[in-house]
Amino acid sequence: MNPEIKAALRGKLLAMADDDLLLGHRNSEWTGHAPILEEDIAFANIALDEIGHAKLWYEILADLEGEDRETYPDRLVFHRLTSAWRSAQITELDKGDFAFTIVRQYLCDTAELARLEGLRTSSYTPVAEVANKIIAEEHYHHRHTRAWVRRLGLGTEESHERMERALHNLWPFTAQLFAPVPDEALLVEAGIVPDPQAVKEAWEGPVRAWLAECNLPAPEGLPPVNIGREIHTEHLVTLLGEMQSVARLVPEGVW
Amino acid sequence: MSTETTPPTDDAQAPTLDQVWQALGEVADPEIPVVSLVELGVVRDVTIEGEGVTVKMTPTFSGCPAMHVMREDVEKRLRELGFTEIDVQMVLSPPWSTDMIAPEAREKLRGFGIAPPPRIDGGDMITLIEVATCPHCGSKDAKMQNAFGPTLCRTIWTCNSCTQPFEQFKPI
Numbered sequence: 001m002n003p004e005i006k007a008a009l010r011g012k013l014l015a016m017a018d019d020d021l022l023l024g025h026r027n028s029e030w031t032g033h034a035p036i037l038e039e040d041i042a043f044a045n046i047a048l049d050e051i052g053h054a055k056l057w058y059e060i061l062a063d064l065e066g067e068d069r070e071t072y073p074d075r076l077v078f079h080r081l082t083s084a085w086r087s088a089q090i091t092e093l094d095k096g097d098f099a100f101t102i103v104r105q106y107l108c109d110t111a112e113l114a115r116l117e118g119l120r121t122s123s124y125t126p127v128a129e130v131a132n133k134i135i136a137e138e139h140y141h142h143r144h145t146r147a148w149v150r151r152l153g154l155g156t157e158e159s160h161e162r163m164e165r166a167l168h169n170l171w172p173f174t175a176q177l178f179a180p181v182p183d184e185a186l187l188v189e190a191g192i193v194p195d196p197q198a199v200k201e202a203w204e205g206p207v208r209a210w211l212a213e214c215n216l217p218a219p220e221g222l223p224p225v226n227i228g229r230e231i232h233t234e235h236l237v238t239l240l241g242e243m244q245s246v247a248r249l250v251p252e253g254v255w
Numbered sequence: 256m257s258t259e260t261t262p263p264t265d266d267a268q269a270p271t272l273d274q275v276w277q278a279l280g281e282v283a284d285p286e287i288p289v290v291s292l293v294e295l296g297v298v299r300d301v302t303i304e305g306e307g308v309t310v311k312m313t314p315t316f317s318g319c320p321a322m323h324v325m326r327e328d329v330e331k332r333l334r335e336l337g338f339t340e341i342d343v344q345m346v347l348s349p350p351w352s353t354d355m356i357a358p359e360a361r362e363k364l365r366g367f368g369i370a371p372p373p374r375i376d377g378g379d380m381i382t383l384i385e386v387a388t389c390p391h392c393g394s395k396d397a398k399m400q401n402a403f404g405p406t407l408c409r410t411i412w413t414c415n416s417c418t419q420p421f422e423q424f425k426p427i
Contacts, residue, residue, distance in 0.1 A: 024318075038401045041411075045403035052318020056347075129347040134317055136350070136380060136427045143381055144402060 005190055008183035009124065010064060011086065012193060014076075015181050015229055016115075017057035018087035021077060022236070023108055024050030025243060029095045039098070046105065046141050053134045060126040078247030082237050086181070086229040090173035092236040099152055099162035103170050106145035107207070111177045113138050114203040118194025127192060146210065153214030160215065167216055172223045178203070179225040270336045275301050275308065282332050285324045286406055289367045292325055296355030299346060307340030308333055313351045316407040316427070353426050365390045369409065370423035380426050387423045389414035397421075 001009075027047035034040035058073035065072070090108065095101050116138060119131035152159040178200035187193045204222075211218050246253070270278070279301070280293040292298050292312075300311040310329060314322050326343055333341045353372035356364075361371035370390045373383040387397045387410075394416035401411040402425075409422045 038403075041401060041405070042403040045407055048318035048320065048407060049316065050318070052316065056317055129350075133314075133347045133350040137316060137318075139381055140384070140402060140425070140427075143384075 004183060005186050005192070006064065008181065008186050009192060010061065011181040012184060012187060013057050013061040013064070013127075014086045015088070017054045017061065017076075018085050019091045019108070019177075020050045020057065020112075021054035022087050022091040022239065023105070024048070024052075024054060025239065026091070026093075026095045027101070027105065030101065035098050042144060043101070046144070049134075049137050049141065053130075053137070056130045056134065060130060063126065074247070078244050079251070082232055082240055083230065085232060085236060085240075087232070087236065088173070088176045088229065089227075089231075089233050090170060090177065092233045092239065093170075093173070094235050096166065097162060099159065100166040100170070102145055102148045102152060103163060103166040105141065106149050107170060107174050108177070109138060109142045109145055110207050111174065111199075111203050113142055114199045115194065117202070118199055121191075122193065123191035149210065149216070150214045153211070153216045163214075163216055167211065167218065171219050175222040175225045176227070176229070179228075181229065269303065269306060270338075272301060272303055275303065275333070275336065278332050278336055279310070279329060282325075282328050285321045285328065287364065287367065287369065289363045290356075290360040292329065294357040294360035294363075296351060296357070297325060298329065305340075306338060307342065308336075308338045309342045309344065311344050311346050313346050315351050319407050321406075351427075353424060356424075364424060368421060370412070370421055372424040372426040375426050383426045384410065387412050387421075389417060389419070390421050391419045392417040 024047045027043045027050060030043040031040060031047070034043055054077075055073050058076055059069040061067075061076075062069040062072035090104060093100075093104070096104075113135070116131045116135045119127055120135065122128040122131065149163070152163045154160070178196045180196045184193065184196060188195050200222075208218050276293065279298050280291050282292045282298075284290050284292060284295055284297075295315070297312055297315060298310060299313055300309075302309045310333065312326065312329065322345075326345075330341055330343055333343075352375065354375050356372070364371045368390055370387050373386050375383060384402060385399065386395075387399070388395050389397050389412075392414060394414055396415040397412045398415060399410060399412050400420075404411045404422055404425075408425050408427075410425050411420065411422055413420045
């Protein structure tokens, strides 16, 4: 693989892995705290899935880098400084209320499904294999969050108001999910990833339509993205501070 | 090497491929102990070369926390057979599907109180998740309580006929 394509692919894999890992971590924060037991169970499951997906992306990144796929994912997750993460800001934000969690997960599930559809036929076999593995699990997330968007969007005055507020706050962050990583055009040209603009178009229409059906019309347009994935919110700093604390205290710890 | 391992004696014959498959057929799923990893379709391939053995396994759900236990159990069983060089590889393609569960294992699941997954056979997985047959009384009149359950691979139901709760293996 030529070094420029390899560097771009490294950035793309890290971006996809980091997004899944942080979403999984945020979802895991509902364990023991969800509004009802069923959702406690559901979000613990979704969290596990997302962290499992992150692990698969980190493992093929390890293979690409010539690193050990057993230890490299842990190193990246537990010993990486904030500035080295390549997460989209939407995945970093605090979990908020249940409406915020549902809207974020719905927006991210739909974006991921649109991307995975394109990745299933990736010319880089490991990417195609991972995409084909995880897409079925994402369909189950989507089924779940989609139903909750309707239930809360058309629910009580309060649930609708909370959903509207969550959507208003989250919508501007979605654009970054479709912004190309550095040199992503090379990956598109090589057939490794789908064109991010096409992914965005495949995402936006159905999502707008569903939100409108749930009495939650999305704001007009998407704001331009003028920040890269190396710029983070303060939320990531506190998340990593907590998530990495044990691993940093006992770097070689085994339990 | 773990303490449970029986070291091979000098005159021990290397196990045959059939013996390895049979031994792995006794390694139970850590969360559903009535079915084996071979019946589940998690063990894909075995090759023997001298004193070494290579086993290919595939994950069920990608976040399944029991995967590393499955892997360790397989490695342990292979050591007990006397292999000294053990290579367990995880492969993703083709992705594991509940359609790969052996027919006899589906019956064992039912006997254990878990409704076997509906067969997908190229159909729509997302609508199939809405269908279940009560493993206790056989009624099809059941209501899903949660598409997520105590493990990644299960959904939670109640039967409207016998009123019992049950779990179903999630079709994927």
